[in-house]
Amino acid sequence: MSDFAVDIDYLRKQYRGGVEALAGVSLQVPYGCIFGLIGPNGAGKSTLVKSLLSILRPSQCSGTMLGEPIGKKSVLAKVGYLPEHASFPDYLSGRQVLEYSAGLANSAKSSYRSRADQLLEQVGMTAFASRPIRTYSKGMKQRIGLAQALVNDPVVVFLDEPTDGVDPEGRMDFKRMIVAMRDEGRTVFVNSHLLAEVEQVADRVAILAKGKIVIHGTVADLTRREARYELKIEGTLPTLLVEWCEQKGMEVSENRIRLSADSALAVQTLIDKLRASLMTICELKEEKFSLEDLFMQVVNQARAEAAAAVQGKGSTR
């Protein structure tokens, strides 16, 4: 039995026409965490989730989900899903959407009824539960969509762009609900291109670009590993010290010195050097890379590599 809720050894999807949406993805999602899959439009995020849920047929796939081979239908009874642009039949009411979703997931009527009430309460839709879906706003539909994803009491929940079309207040509610899901012990897999939101809630993230996972890890590790430090000194640096800093790869501008480092240890040498030269340090601050900075960096790098590969192919012909 795998230690991961989702454990993909290899996943490849090539659409008819030759477009390769996923070029051999390997990914592990531990139980009980919020996992954010981020990437630019067309990176293959939805394709990856749909492959796991049998909504589309991967070209090649090996791995497990909840300990069962990916593609096994019975495991989907323990999975919840909110698709991007979720659409429900407009003749159903919000409560009936939950009933429909629970029924398809094979949940007994007795078990889902009380759960449905609880979920409607959680997503703030109790008062509107009997109204037809056609009278709902986009945000209300998303709330019902979220409730239906949870109606079968799933172990793992996939949310594809959950806050798409939701107002700022609604987004706050969604973030709170996602965290609550994790606190209940569920694994939450969030697909999004809204990096700031993912950064706020996710424990782990992976960046998907050009059909490949280019980087993954905990949010803390990924943002820390690109940490930068900035020191501000009084007066100007002596020429010898400027040269020493530049040799060590630091940036020096007037009274500021910037350096990239994995940890604060690397800064200590600089501090010692400055203090030995009787310089006064006014300020020392850690500048963390945001997920957005990291995202832009790795995505641009992936694009450049892809372009180079295409060029390489062209020149060998």
Place this chain on the structure above:
Amino acid sequence: MIQAYTILLDSLRMLRASKLFWVSIWISVLVALVYASIGFTDTGMSAGFGLWEIPMPLLRKGTQEAEVFYLLMFTDVIARFWLGWFSLVLALISTSSIFPQFLQTGSIEIALSKPVSRARLFLLKYLGGLLFVALQTALFCLVAFIAIGLRLKEWNLTIFWAVPVITFSFSMVYCVGVLIGVSTRSTVFSLLGALMFWALTLVAQWTEDFMYKVAYLMPEVGMGVDLQSGQIAEADNNAGSGMKKAYEAIKPFVAVLPKTRECTVGLKRLVHFKERNSMLTGIDIGSVLMGGNTDPVIRKAMEKYEMRHSWFSIIGTSLLFEALILSWALWIFSRRDY
């Protein structure tokens, strides 16, 4: 079981939400009430629950002709034209959107992400579409059953054969609509395709019917048709021989098509008058009004004409066609990425 119940309940909800479903049901009830309002008096027929009296000595109260006429009204007129035609067109209009709507982005994903196989999902959704016709026909038959029971004092359960027969007849056309709906995801294409296919099968069946009559039925009763002038004359020894060859040539082409018309026409083979020990084959409503087919040669030829295709071949070839079309649609539905 829960999944099947859920999908069928959803289909029922979808139908209930459709205005056309209610329009269709109300027209059906109205037609059934018009049928129920027909009665027989000492002088002839009455309509509108006795509001209008039509003197017809042949169809007086208590005569066997009146009783046969009443039952033939159901099998030859109402089942054939209302249930077999108009209500089916309304049903096609109402149900042609089921699959295209179901396959909409954002909707299909939710169903497919559940622990239900695609084949099961597809077939249950298909059965849901058939519910439309089954419910409407069942309601109609119930009114007709009560009307026939009260009028003829015979509670004839064979009337309810109309439910599976009409539903089956609809299913042959509906499966084509489903195939087109699944392939194109378009309600308009699905509806137009189904209607065009239905028209094609009807033309084929009418042609076969006409050719049989000219080639076999008419010579058997001593009549022939001059195909150049279109005149009916007495049959000579070679009557219908050319047409027989033509009939035999087109027969295989018609045989592979589903038999929508023959199903509804053949309904009267299943509706029996138990107490009167008579089947309605060999008799049509026109001949009843003319005083019945007294000539045994004509009646025998008519009986042969009506029975020229066995139930086995009508149902068998239609089922085979439907199974092929549904398998094709299911294959597309199952193989596609959503």
